[in-house]
Amino acid sequence: MTDVVSEPTTVTGVDTPPASPARGRWDADEHGWFGDFGGRWIPEALVAALEELTVAWKDAMADESFLAELDAVGREYAGLPSPLYEAKALSEKAGVRVLLKREDLLHTGAHKIRNVLGQALLTKRMGKKRVIAETGAGQHGVASATAAAFFGLDCTVYMGAVDTRRQALNVARMRLLGAEVIPVESGSATLKDAINEAMRDWVASVDETAYLFGTAAGPHPFPSLVQSFTRGIGDEARAQCLERYGRLPDAVAACVGGGSNAIGLFTAFLDDPDVAVWGFEAGGDGVDTDRHAATIVGGGAGVLHGSRTMILADSDGQTVESHSVSAGLDYPGVGPQHAHLAATGRASYEAVTDTEAMDALALLARTEGIIPAIESAHAIAGALRIGPRLAAEHGPDALLLVNLSGRGDKDMVTATRWFGLDPETATTDPVGDPDSDPRA
Amino acid sequence: MSATTPSAAPTAAAGRTMADAFATARAEDRAVLLGFLPAGFPDVETSVRAMTTMVEAGVDAIEVGLPYTDPVLDGPVIQAAAQQALDGGCRTAEVLRIVSEVAATGAPTLVMTYWNPVLAHGVERFADGLVAAGGAGLITPDLTPDHGADWIAAADDRGLDKVFLVAPSSTDARVAETARACRGFVYAAAVMGVTGARTTTSSLAGPLVARTRAVTDTPVGVGLGVSNGDQAAEVASYADAVIVGSAFVRCLLDAPDTESGLAALRDAATDLAEGVRRRA
CATH class of the missing domain: 3.40.50.1100 (Rossmann fold)
Known part of the structure; x- marks a missing residue:
């Protein structure tokens, strides 16, 4: 690093709060750009939904009661903080x-519970009753199905057909948790195709459905939103x-x-x-x-x-x-x-x-x-x-x-x-x- | 406004543009019929024959789909066709060659593509290739004008049509911004959902066209879901262009062999062409 904004490196207090402010210089700008990367390269049909999500998310992250509820769920249900x-x-x-x-x-069994609890609580706050998710190995699908069960939401998980065969145990877990698992046969029938299929569902269902994106990628605000929950x-x-x-x-x-x-x-x-x-x-x-x-x-x-x-x-x-x-x-x-x-x-x-x-x-x-x-x-x-x-x-x-x-x-x-x-x-x-x- | 300055481009595209198709249709007091097929489906040679057949049967302009591995706005029919084209090795160079053969029929020929293939090819280089092939321009389903500065500049330099989409969920402000960026026509994606033939046309289409017309003089085309002459006539009563994709793809996908597929395609095109000429 050359452009160092100096901060004392010897920290003495044990109560020092987390270093990063709500929006630091490494965070995205208001259009979701991290330098030359990010943005929103998507069909126009999804722009309104992503705008709605962006507004709802920013509003929630500024609301003490939302953060307090998320914190309580994380501690009592998910086992936070991890050792x-x-x-x-x-x-x-x-x-x-x-x-x-x-x-x-x-x-x-993984950090993914942080992301889905945040997104599912946000879904409830937005008044939507259904969530969809993509999954590769099944971990984000299992986490999404878990959060949906916890918050009482309908859940559909898209999973490449190659992966449903490789990860039969996780398919069973999701179904036991009440989620519908849809094998995706198109393209290479793996994670990227599951994302495509989830996006297709979302284009047709945005009014009542939230897309619980599984990683800090995708169109703005997902990279920033997922970062905020993980x-x-x-x-x-x-x-x-x-x-x-x-x-x-x-x-x-x-x-x-x-x-x-x-x-x-x-x-x-x-x-x-x-x-x-x-x-x-x-x-x-x-x-x-x-x-x-x-x-x-x-x-x-x-x-x-x-x-x-x-x-x-x-x-x-x-x-x-x-x-x-x-x-x-x-x-x-x-x-x-x-x-x-x-x-x-x-x-x-x-x-x-x-x-x-x-x-x-x-x-x-x-x-x-x-x-x-x-x-x-x-x-x-x-x-x-x-x-x-x-x-x-x-x-x-x-x-x-x-x-x-x-x-x-x-x-x-x-x-x-x-x-x-x-x-x-x-x-x-x-x-x-x-x-x-x-x-x- | 782009519709009032169609010939402002320094290097006019070698082929005909959508403005030519709309001029012809206007003279006949009817809507334009725009037909889509993926390049290279079911193979390169047959796709050229298929698109030529469509033009012969009365389709005014052709959208040549550039097959892409991750088509998020397409339903199962076009996905399957695009996958078959990719499996057959159809890539950007073949697509541009197909454009030149289709444009040679005299019908304005657009490319419809997701953005990454253009980005990988180089935006300027793609625009040059399109001009060299006699193509009319590009339809970009996953590129919105606020992310399209490079393409808009390249298209403006060459007089190419640049067609962006508006959706039922678009705000009035975004409809206006999108329409302002379009040349050729504004693509009204009339249903909330992916491509695919539907038994009824969308009730969302009329209001979306009206909202678009309120802010632009550029023609408005309606796509997603039209599959027969009756639907085409209905859409033609309020839109400047009727766009048909999956119904054409289905003709080839369902056919037992190439010749019967082309025959079905000719019948479908004839029916749809009659539809856009029907007095509503």
């Missing part, structure tokens, strides 16, 4: 002190870190697909110039292959799903299918604020391959007794990579805050296949890496 945990065994591997923000302990991750972690260590972390890290957990963590620290910000994208088989989902590291600028951002497309502008072992990161776009943070250099983005992520998953399981979501395992792998760099710069007491955005229960079928854990065929130690346990 901050210093992972000592993992720290030995990383060479610095690694602090895990335990979003995996929240209701439904930024509690970083606000909490910042306060927890100051309270426990009396200082800010030296770096924060998160995985980036669409980018809702990452922007939720990053926002509180963007105005802290001495806090390095790291995002880890899904590198799949490697960004030098055509099988990855690293839009910032390996893509280019374009328009997808209502936003100008970094995308994966061919030279004719046709969207290219992404690939990742992690369904939650398997998306050919990214939130426009991440594109802006990358372009300005405020945040750094690197790609983590499928293999690196799965190795990190096994490592965390064996060293800390935590099975992370494969998405979050990308952040763990990234932390292991940047740990030595941080240690070289700040010494072994450097604090590296990593968002453990979700738990891995949903990924056990993938992990079973990846590591050969099927009891019928497994060897005695299928993971097979003695180095996985530092205490061995």
Whole structure:
């Protein structure tokens, strides 16, 4: 960073409030632009609905009673705030002190509950009775179905037909929660097509329906709106870190697909110039292959799903299918604020391959007794990579805050296949890496 | 106002524009019939034959759809057709070649496309390609004028038609802003929903056309849902152009073979062309 607006970096008070004001210099302008990225590239038919949503959201965020109700629901129902945990065994591997923000302990198992509770409460405030959502692996769909059940809203979830087959358990969860799940057969029958189908539903149903967008992407106001509901991750972690260590972390890290957990963590620290910000994208088989989902590291600028951002497309502008072992990161776009943070250099983005992520998953399981979501395992792998760099710069007491955005229960079928854990065929130690346990 | 300055462009487009189609229709005291098909559907050669057939059967102007992977405003019929075109390898270069063949019939030929393919091709380069092919201009379903400065400038430089959409949900202010940015015609998307033939025309269309007319002299076309001559006649009673897409696509999609598909297409076009000529 060159254009540093200085703020004292040694913070003494433990009651210091979150750093970022309601609208900071890294936030979107009134038209939803983050520098050259964002905006609203959508059919005219949706403009009125997005305007209505923008007004209702801004009004709600300025209303103490809305914020108090959201806070109460978050604490009593979802388990907020999530703990901050210093992972000592993992720290030995990383060479610095690694602090895990335990979003995996929240209701439904991931940070996504923050977003859907906020959007569902906003839906009720707007007087709408029905919500729709898209989902890839099913996590946002499950969270949406949960919030809809909690608030008494009708819920329809669009899910690519390829994903409904891969994630049958989450389809069952959504249906048990009372949601209608509609498999989408068009296009590549994955997340991007589920978004298309949800938008088509919304064009025809905007009067009575709210679209609970699952990540900090899409047309304005969604990138900002989702950020406003997930930024509690970083606000909490910042306060927890100051309270426990009396200082800010030296770096924060998160995985980036669409980018809702990452922007939720990053926002509180963007105005802290001495806090390095790291995002880890899904590198799949490697960004030098055509099988990855690293839009910032390996893509280019374009328009997808209502936003100008970094995308994966061919030279004719046709969207290219992404690939990742992690369904939650398997998306050919990214939130426009991440594109802006990358372009300005405020945040750094690197790609983590499928293999690196799965190795990190096994490592965390064996060293800390935590099975992370494969998405979050990308952040763990990234932390292991940047740990030595941080240690070289700040010494072994450097604090590296990593968002453990979700738990891995949903990924056990993938992990079973990846590591050969099927009891019928497994060897005695299928993971097979003695180095996985530092205490061995 | 764009309708009053149709020939202000320094480099007039090589082909005919929508102004020509409206002039002809006005002289005959009828509405314009504008027909859509995706380029490359069911294959490149047949799509050219199909569009030529439509012109022969009385369709005044053609919208050539540039197939895109993520068509959020299209219903299942056009999605399926576009996917088939993409699977057949139809990309921007082929689309421009198809435009040149269709424009050679003498019918004004527009491209309808989602924005990213144009962005990827380069806005100026796309506009040049359109001029070279004799195309009339662009219809942009997911580009609103407030995001369209680059395209508006490129189109103005070349005298190309620039057609943006208004919707029943548009505020009066946005209808006015959109109409001001249009050249050729204003596209009134008459139902809240995706493309697809409907059994009844929308009750939202008339009021939307009236609101648009109140703020512009540019012709107004109505699209989304029209599938037969009776509906065309009804829409023609209050709009300057009747736009038909899914009903044409369906002719080819449902046909057992190419020839019967083209025959069905000719029948549908004939029926619709008769509709826009009927005295309401």
